[in-house]
């Protein structure tokens with residue numbers, strides 16, 4: 001396995017489960033900085049379920065933590081997940097990959113739980129208090145316990161208990177192949193220099209190119225070379241480069257990425273302790289203006305989980321790459337009574353060239369607050385084409401024998417935008433598939 005985030009560690013656990021005798025995880029970061037973007041994530045898991053009762057075995061104590069939890073959660077059948085994915089990607093999601101993701105989402109989250117990933121209701125991410133009740137954003141109501149920090153730590157414990165060897169400070173730099181084109185291992189660089197690590201199969205789970213300014217400029221264009229990185233500094237496109245060097249077929253939107261509004265003074269890379277707390281995601285309750293005082297985005301276009309992942313890039317493209325979110329005191333403590341953020345309420349502006357489509361109200365109650373924000377990149381959307389076994393496909397449209405990819409490296413699922421909580425489940429779905437098939441390779 002190359003990488004030690006959610007996707008590669010899911011692949012490692014799956015490979016062991018399917019009988020792989022020896023699994024080695026190669027991780028570029030030191031042990032202290034391990035965990036990739038997974039560590040920085042909110043740990044939110046979006047998956048399909050027909051009834052809130054389907055969640056009971058995953059979060060058996062939810063009713064104790066959040067009284068009325070099961071009664072408050074709406075069903076999120078596969079069709080709803082499909083519609084959300086299609087809507088936010090403007091119909092461009094790869095239909096075959098989307099079916100694999102959606103169809104296997106619940107089963108894979110259950111599998112994660114069986115491996116030992118403990119889950120909890122995602123109160124601070126998904127729940128909004130309306131009057132006396134908590135309302136949940138359908139499909140994205142559960143997260144790993146202690147968010148990404150917990151998820152990453154649990155995965156390391158799980159794979160170590162399964163006898164997987166994790167080598168830190170070890171960068172994969174090149175794939176090796178035999179004369180028939182079968183992948184036979186990787187060349188790595190570690191404290192002792194360059195050497196070869198042979199393997200019957202290689203699973204690439206080493207992220208996108210979000211932390212590589214040159215690739216950001218190359219594929220995403222201006223002003224992405226200046227973007228702050230929300231997560232790890234190590235996802236620099238190495239796996240994509242290595243695979244394409246041996247003929248892998250790129251797939252998906254190489255000009256696109258996930259990016260969110262973050263505090264304008266956030267550090268250039270993710271902070272291990274703050275993780276995703278630099279996010280500034282309450283824009284729909286106020287107005288968003290650029291440094292010239294002009295609005296540039298319909299703050300009420302949709303619920304936060306369906307707009308936040310494209311808004312970072314929109315902000316970054318405004319003058320100076322900075323904007324201000326302005327609120328009045330009616331929305332502190334979230335909202336005043338007549339205002340329900342859990343439905344698209346149709347309270348829209350009239351006569352503005354750029355409307356605010358929902359949750360529009362006057363800013364008329366001081367004191368007013370403004371937060372300076374910029375766009376932070378989360379992960380790149382362009383990746384490799386994989387098939388239903390997570391095998392990497394070549395430019396000749398045949399699988400590369402012995403090579404698999406998962407996580408952010410899988411191209412095609414996300415375009416322009418993304419439904420919150422999908423990245424980790426996608427990583428686990430394709431990681432699990434990659435590990436299982438690699439074990440049988």
Ligand SMILES: Cc1cc2nc3c(=O)[nH]c(=O)nc-3n(C[C@H](O)[C@H](O)[C@H](O)COP(=O)(O)OP(=O)(O)OC[C@H]3O[C@@H](n4cnc5c(N)ncnc54)[C@H](O)[C@@H]3O)c2cc1C
Pocket residue numbers: 002003004005006007008026027028029034035036037038039040041042043044045046170171172173205206207230231232234235236238239270275276378379406407408409420421422423424425427
């Ligand atoms: C702040 C933040 C919040 C997020 N919140 C959520 C959320 O709540 N829910 C959700 O679904 N998604 C969320 N995401 C997205 C999600 O975290 C990622 O999509 C997911 O973690 C990616 O998993 P991965 O295993 O593909 O990559 P990563 O977790 O990034 O792991 C890749 C690993 O590969 C290693 N690596 C890179 N190059 C090499 C090399 N050459 N050799 C060896 N190792 C290498 C890296 O060091 C890293 O450890 C969030 C992301 C961020 C940054």
